[in-house]
Every structure is written in C-alpha cells, then in structure tokens.
Amino acid sequence: MGSLKSDTSVAVFFMEGNTVSRQMLFSEFEAILDGYVGLSDMADKEAKAVYVVVNGQLQVEALVFFLIYFDDEGRADPEWNIPIERLASISGGGPDMGGGAIRLSCRSQCSINWHQKELWDPDMTPGSSHFAAIKKAVEKNRLGFKSVSVEENVPTLQPFEADLIPTITTKVDSEADDTEHRLKLARLIKNQRLRIKTLESHRQAQKEEFQRQNTLQSQAYKTRIQNLELSVEKLKVINEQLQEKLFNRNQQFLGLQDKVSNQTTHLSDLEDKLKHAEVAEIEGLERQKLEAELVILKEQLDRRDIEAVYREEKQELLRAELEELKATTEQTERESMMAKLQELEVVFVAYHPGAGHVTVPFSDIYRYVESPLKYVASKCYVTEEVYKKWLDHQDNPVCCYKKGDGELCGASLKLISNPGDFEEGVSDHCSRHRVD
Known part of the structure; x- marks a missing residue:
C-alpha cells in the first residue's frame, strides 16, 4: 500500500457476532503478529478481524475483512501473511459509510484470488450490519484517531451587470440532479449486488458446514447404533443365560427343600422311635446307634438350613441382576429410537x-x-x-x-x-x- 495521508489513521477491529469486541491501532496489531504480545482470551480460536482506514474527518475510507488464527497460548499464527494494506488500496467499491463509497475487500470481493478463502463476508442486514457497528466504533473514537476540521473555501463572486452575462436556465440544474440521481441509483444497485454476493457466500459456507457436520453426525450415529445393536444382542444372550441359570437354581432349591422335608420327617420318626423303644433296646447298642444317627441327621439338617439361606441370597442377587439388565435393555432401546429420529432429520x-x-x-x-x-x-x-x-x-x-x-x-x-x-x-x- 502506498504511503498514507498525514491525516489518515489505521486500526484493526475484532468482531464478536455483529459487534466490535476489541479495537487496536495497527502498530499494536503488528506487535501481535511479531509475537511480542498475545491475546489469552483468543486462545485456540480463529478470529474475525477488520482492517480499518479512517480519514481526518473520522470517516471510513477502506475496510478489509480478514481471518486470523491464535494458538493455544493466544499467539498469532506465525505463517499469517495476508497483504491487508495492499488489499485495502486496490479493492473494489463498497457501501457509503458517510464519506462516499469506501474501498471494500472481503471473500465475495477480493482483488487477489488466492487470498479469498482467508477473508470473510460481513453481514449487511439492516439494523445489525457489521458496517453499522464499525461506523459507530469509529465515531466514538476510543483509539484517538487524528481529526482535522474541514474549512470550505467558497470563492467570492464580484458584482456583475446582468446584461453582460448570459442567463443560465434551469436545464443545467436539472441535468445535474439527474446525474446525481443516476449516481445514487448506481451506487445503490452496486451495494445490493454486493449484499447478494455476501449472502450467497454466507449461504454456501453454512451449507458446506451443515453438510460436513451432518456427515460427521451421521457417521457417529451409525457407529453408535451398531454398537447399541451389538450391546442389545449381547444383553439378550446374557438375559437368556441368566433366565436359564435362575430356573436351574429354582429347581435345585425345590429339590433341597424336598430333601430337608424328608430329613425332618426321618428325624421325627427316629425321635418317636427313641421315645417308644423298650428299656432293653434303649440300654443296648441300638440306643447308641440311634443317638449317633440322630446327631448326624441334626448336623445334616443344619447344613441344609445354611444351604437354603445361601440359595435364597443367591436367588435375590440373580433377580436384582436380571432387573438391572432389563432396565439397561430398555434404556438402550430408547437411545436407539432417538438415533433413528436423528436419521429422519426431525426438527423442532x-x-x-x-x-x-x-x-x-x-x-x-x-x-x-x-x-x-x-x-x-x-x-x-x-x-x-x-x-x-x-x-x-x-x-x-x-x-x-x-x-x-x-x-x-x-x-x-x-x-x-x-x-x-x-x-x-x-x-x-x-x-x-x-x-x-
């Protein structure tokens, strides 16, 4: 870019949404590019920035909408090399921001084609445009731009005699008005075309991002559905195995109860037999044999009781595990249904x-x-x-x-x-x- 006028100021504005979030003089931005300072709040972000050229009447003359990436430590990308000064000097016409049509360089209007992807398009929506936000920030002049008052030098007309000067008709004024009207109309048409190009660029970028996100989400959900289906099948097999195991445990428990009942009956018979035995039988070896058998049966009965309690505890654990598996299976089926709704592209x-x-x-x-x-x-x-x-x-x-x-x-x-x-x-x- 050629040398700037003495009353021209240059700055860089950082945009957040449709507002100016940070502003600095271009010399400060150069210090950031050289790595002397960093922006910790911009760590690992791609910032939307604007190169702003302002004249002495605090009117915007040129804008370059560019992108710049900051690493994890908030330092600017050392390979960033967009010639924003040159773009500002050779760019095409833009909207009128108070001092006539500005020079504008953005993704939809870039004089150097290979830098097009490193620029971004401003929002030109009335009421929330980036141009309005930038103009407002310049007018507030928080960076202290140089301001020069303009004195209009109006030539003094000498008195003259009416008969010496030919009369100027209103036709000249009418032609001047028509020319000014055509210029305004042409400028308006150019601004509208620029806005259409930026809107088309926004729409294309959003479409590409949506397609990319949709592809990634679709792949992720397909993988998740496959994993869930495998989990469901695995849970079904485990569920069937547990059902069979629980059935076998119930059968064993019923058999154990029958054995305990038989042992109890046998013990009762032995006790009755011992009570009603004759004294001679009781005094003999038969009595000792019966008492020994009675002791053995009591020990067996105690062991059966302990085993029965253990079986009941085992059965309760199996029931709890079965209920947990049922709940997991229901949750998996619900997630599978949500994934199918996602595939159907349901929106709210x-x-x-x-x-x-x-x-x-x-x-x-x-x-x-x-x-x-x-x-x-x-x-x-x-x-x-x-x-x-x-x-x-x-x-x-x-x-x-x-x-x-x-x-x-x-x-x-x-x-x-x-x-x-x-x-x-x-x-x-x-x-x-x-x-x-």
Missing part, C-alpha cells in the same frame, strides 16, 4: 420474541432444552443477559433507572424491536439517566 420449531419462529435441529435439542433463552439469544447475536433485559424492555418500555429512594424512574421509552439494537444502560434508560 419454537417461537420466541425477537427471533420469531426458531428452527431447532435435532443436534441442538439438548442445548435448547437446557437453556432456551441462551439458545435464542445466540440466534439474535446477543448474550443471554442482554436478551433478558430486552424482554423486560419489550414487556414494559420504561426507564429502569432506580432513584435514591429505590423507586424506578418509569419514564416512557421508544420500543426497541430488535434485540441486536438493544444497548443496556442506553435503550432502557431515558435521556436524563442514560449511561454514556
């Missing part, structure tokens, strides 16, 4: 003030349900806090300044219909209490 539509009917894709449904206001605020390019303030303002457009006694000012205000145009401390305060 919700209405919110300021955003209208918002289409919520299936991939965003959890984020939307978790915080609807935060989700809608992002669609309006504002924070959740600003969106809530705007909702309060829409419901009751009055000054919300609190006086010393705690009462609200309550003065009526102009309703701000677009959340992106709402400024906290300005839009919700009257002229007396407005925050500068």
Whole structure:
C-alpha cells in the first residue's frame, strides 16, 4: 500500500457476532503478529478481524475483512501473511459509510484470488450490519484517531451587470440532479449486488458446514447404533443365560427343600422311635446307634438350613441382576429410537420474541432444552443477559433507572424491536439517566 495521508489513521477491529469486541491501532496489531504480545482470551480460536482506514474527518475510507488464527497460548499464527494494506488500496467499491463509497475487500470481493478463502463476508442486514457497528466504533473514537476540521473555501463572486452575462436556465440544474440521481441509483444497485454476493457466500459456507457436520453426525450415529445393536444382542444372550441359570437354581432349591422335608420327617420318626423303644433296646447298642444317627441327621439338617439361606441370597442377587439388565435393555432401546429420529432429520420449531419462529435441529435439542433463552439469544447475536433485559424492555418500555429512594424512574421509552439494537444502560434508560 502506498504511503498514507498525514491525516489518515489505521486500526484493526475484532468482531464478536455483529459487534466490535476489541479495537487496536495497527502498530499494536503488528506487535501481535511479531509475537511480542498475545491475546489469552483468543486462545485456540480463529478470529474475525477488520482492517480499518479512517480519514481526518473520522470517516471510513477502506475496510478489509480478514481471518486470523491464535494458538493455544493466544499467539498469532506465525505463517499469517495476508497483504491487508495492499488489499485495502486496490479493492473494489463498497457501501457509503458517510464519506462516499469506501474501498471494500472481503471473500465475495477480493482483488487477489488466492487470498479469498482467508477473508470473510460481513453481514449487511439492516439494523445489525457489521458496517453499522464499525461506523459507530469509529465515531466514538476510543483509539484517538487524528481529526482535522474541514474549512470550505467558497470563492467570492464580484458584482456583475446582468446584461453582460448570459442567463443560465434551469436545464443545467436539472441535468445535474439527474446525474446525481443516476449516481445514487448506481451506487445503490452496486451495494445490493454486493449484499447478494455476501449472502450467497454466507449461504454456501453454512451449507458446506451443515453438510460436513451432518456427515460427521451421521457417521457417529451409525457407529453408535451398531454398537447399541451389538450391546442389545449381547444383553439378550446374557438375559437368556441368566433366565436359564435362575430356573436351574429354582429347581435345585425345590429339590433341597424336598430333601430337608424328608430329613425332618426321618428325624421325627427316629425321635418317636427313641421315645417308644423298650428299656432293653434303649440300654443296648441300638440306643447308641440311634443317638449317633440322630446327631448326624441334626448336623445334616443344619447344613441344609445354611444351604437354603445361601440359595435364597443367591436367588435375590440373580433377580436384582436380571432387573438391572432389563432396565439397561430398555434404556438402550430408547437411545436407539432417538438415533433413528436423528436419521429422519426431525426438527423442532419454537417461537420466541425477537427471533420469531426458531428452527431447532435435532443436534441442538439438548442445548435448547437446557437453556432456551441462551439458545435464542445466540440466534439474535446477543448474550443471554442482554436478551433478558430486552424482554423486560419489550414487556414494559420504561426507564429502569432506580432513584435514591429505590423507586424506578418509569419514564416512557421508544420500543426497541430488535434485540441486536438493544444497548443496556442506553435503550432502557431515558435521556436524563442514560449511561454514556
């Protein structure tokens, strides 16, 4: 780029949504490129930035919308080499930002083709355009741009005699008006064509990103469905094995109960036999034999009781495991159904003030349900806090300044219909209490 005029200033604005989030002089930006300083809040991000050329009347002369990546430590990409100064000097015409048509370089209008992908297109939507945000930031002049007052030198006309000068008809004025009208119309058509190109570029970029995300999600869900189907089949096999094992345990338990019952009956018979035995039999070896057998049977019965308690505990554990497997199987089937809804590209539509009917894709449904206001605020390019303030303002457009006694000012205000145009401390305060 050629040498700048003495009254020209150059800066770099960083954009967040449709607002200027950070602004610095170009010399500061060069220090960032040289690696002397970093931006920790921009770590591992690709920032949208604008190279801004401002004249001495604080009017924008040229804009270059470029991208720049910052690494994990917040340092600028050392291989970044976009010739933004040259692009600003050779770029095509753009919209009128107060001082005539500016020079504009963006993805849809780039004088050096191989740098096209390293630029981005501004939003030209009325009421929330990037041009309006940049113009507002320049007018505030927080960077202290050099300002030069313009004195118009109007030549002094000497008195003349009417008969010496030919009369100028209104035809000249009419032709001048027609020329000015044609210039304005041509400029308007050019701006509209530029806006159409940027909108088409935005739409193509969104389409490509959507297709990429859709492909990745589709592959991920297909893999997940396959894994879930395998898990379901595995759980079904385990379930069948546990059912068979539980059945065998029940059979063993019933057999054990029968054996215990038989042993109890046998023990009762022996006790009766011992009671009714004759004294001679009791005094002999038969008595000893019966007593020994009685002791053995009691020990066996105790062991059977212990085994029965163990069987019951084992059976309860098996039942609990079976119930857990059933619950897991039901959860797996539900997730499989959600995945099928995703494949069918089911979307949801919700209405919110300021955003209208918002289409919520299936991939965003959890984020939307978790915080609807935060989700809608992002669609309006504002924070959740600003969106809530705007909702309060829409419901009751009055000054919300609190006086010393705690009462609200309550003065009526102009309703701000677009959340992106709402400024906290300005839009919700009257002229007396407005925050500068």
